[in-house]
Amino acid sequence: MNIRLQILLVAVCGWLAGQPVESIAAETGEVLPRILIRNVSVWDGTSDAADPGRDVLIEGRLIKAIGNQQSPGDNVMVIDGGGRVLIPGIIDAHTHLALPAAPTEIHRLDPGYVTALSVKAARGVLSRGWTTVRDIGGPSQGLARAIDEGHLDGPRIYSSAMFISQTSGHGDFRALTDPHPSVGSGANAFAQRYTLIADGPAEVKRAVRESLRQGATAIKVMAGGGVSSEYDPIDTTQYSVAELRAAVEAAADWNTYVAVHAYTDAAVLRALDAGVKVIEHGHLISESTLKRLKADGAYLSSQSFGFIRTYLANQPSSRARKGMQVVEGVDNLMTNARKLGIPVAFGTDAFGSFRAYEAAPREFGYRLRWFNSLEILKQATSHNAKLLALTGPRNPYQDGPLGVIEPGAYADLLIVDGDPLGDIRVLEDHANNIRMIMKDGQIYKNTLD
Numbered sequence: 001m002n003i004r005l006q007i008l009l010v011a012v013c014g015w016l017a018g019q020p021v022e023s024i025a026a027e028t029g030e031v032l033p034r035i036l037i038r039n040v041s042v043w044d045g046t047s048d049a050a051d052p053g054r055d056v057l058i059e060g061r062l063i064k065a066i067g068n069q070q071s072p073g074d075n076v077m078v079i080d081g082g083g084r085v086l087i088p089g090i091i092d093a094h095t096h097l098a099l100p101a102a103p104t105e106i107h108r109l110d111p112g113y114v115t116a117l118s119v120k121a122a123r124g125v126l127s128r129g130w131t132t133v134r135d136i137g138g139p140s141q142g143l144a145r146a147i148d149e150g151h152l153d154g155p156r157i158y159s160s161a162m163f164i165s166q167t168s169g170h171g172d173f174r175a176l177t178d179p180h181p182s183v184g185s186g187a188n189a190f191a192q193r194y195t196l197i198a199d200g201p202a203e204v205k206r207a208v209r210e211s212l213r214q215g216a217t218a219i220k221v222m223a224g225g226g227v228s229s230e231y232d233p234i235d236t237t238q239y240s241v242a243e244l245r246a247a248v249e250a251a252a253d254w255n256t257y258v259a260v261h262a263y264t265d266a267a268v269l270r271a272l273d274a275g276v277k278v279i280e281h282g283h284l285i286s287e288s289t290l291k292r293l294k295a296d297g298a299y300l301s302s303q304s305f306g307f308i309r310t311y312l313a314n315q316p317s318s319r320a321r322k323g324m325q326v327v328e329g330v331d332n333l334m335t336n337a338r339k340l341g342i343p344v345a346f347g348t349d350a351f352g353s354f355r356a357y358e359a360a361p362r363e364f365g366y367r368l369r370w371f372n373s374l375e376i377l378k379q380a381t382s383h384n385a386k387l388l389a390l391t392g393p394r395n396p397y398q399d400g401p402l403g404v405i406e407p408g409a410y411a412d413l414l415i416v417d418g419d420p421l422g423d424i425r426v427l428e429d430h431a432n433n434i435r436m437i438m439k440d441g442q443i444y445k446n447t448l449d
């Protein structure tokens with residue numbers, strides 16, 4: 001629920017050079033609500049330090065102005081930040097809100113039940129101060145629409161809709177007794193909702209087009225073995241260059257991009273050869289492959305897997321063994337990325353259980369092994385926003401930039417107790433330390449009163 005704050009009527013002069021105290025939207029004639037956040041130390045998402053003693057005016061869903069000790073004008077809601085730090089809302093570059101249960105189990109569950117769990121997960125994400133997620137696989141587009149239409153509280157969602165996987169690939173979650181979707185009598189419910197199984201360039205193009213038709217903002221292709229699937233070992237390379245190139249071309253026709261799931265040198269190099277510009281994971285790649293990624297101007301969207309390491313330690317399954325294979329590569333990948341100056345997009349790969357979503361903020365602390373707090377905060381805000389912007393005209397949020405605090409940007413803002421630039425872990429205790437959460441100019445939490 002949004003918190004209704006007291007509206008302070010202050011009949012003084014207008015904000016910044018006597019602008020009118022209420023603003024009329026040019027296109028609709030609608031009166032836009034205005035909120036003035038006073039006395040905050042503004043960290044803008046890109047700078048190396050915060051700027052103290054600032055006031056930020058929000059008009060409608062956007063930041064209107066950043067000033068200094070200005071009078072608010074009439075009919076402006078005022079929030080006193082008390083000198084605390086104001087930062088952009090956190091962005092998760094890799095999550096799966098449509099997978100609140102394990103991929104191998106979810107097809108046994110009632111779809112309505114799964115959706116209800118996704119709604120709860122989305123609400124939880126926003127309550128932690130994460131105002132945007134890149135939902136990189138799984139049918140989250142309906143959830144995104146419901147949130148954008150104001151039916152429920154949650155983050156902005158950049159949905160990739162259905163995964164695209166080859167037969168036997170990381171997205172092929174069928175049981176061994178399930179028929180192949182195009183060999184036999186139809187796939188099981190999970191495959192029909194979660195993964196488009198496609199083999200050969202023509203089928204891959206069709207799958208990309210189908211995913212875009214369903215509302216994908218970007219395309220997620222499984223290009224190598226994965227942990228959560230049962231029948232594809234980690235070392236497997238999935239899809240040929242021709243198939244991956246077909247995906248890239250079909251996405252480019254819609255002016256958006258392909259991101260691939262890939263852990264190994266072979267899978268990542270093949271994807272880069274095909275023109276893929278976003279690599280998800282990459283935990284087992286060498287320094288030379290990372291150099292190639294950098295030379296190609298590709299993004300690395302990876303995770304510390306700190307939570308998964310703890311979780312897997314108690315699991316005897318073959319999937320857990322695959323997971324440990326991947327986790328062993330984390331330190332090498334992150335160390336090399338830091339050395340080469342590659343900004344690793346901040347993501348968690350949360351899925352499978354509420355424990356995973358709730359553990360997501362611990363990614364901040366896990367990354368301190370390789371990056372300092374300021375670097376992590378930039379990854380989780382302005383850098384992730386650049387990655388989101390690769391969606392071009394498929395970007396659902398076209399009115400301003402995300403991940404920064406500047407005039408014209410979306411008003412996705414957090415007021416934080418403590419100094420997240422000096423110690424990012426203050427954001428892990430979000431319940432106590434994040435005092436105000438604003439998304440799209442609306443207040444979802446405020447404990448400053």
Ligand SMILES: [Zn+2]
Pocket residue numbers: 094095096136137349
């Ligand atoms: Zn994932």
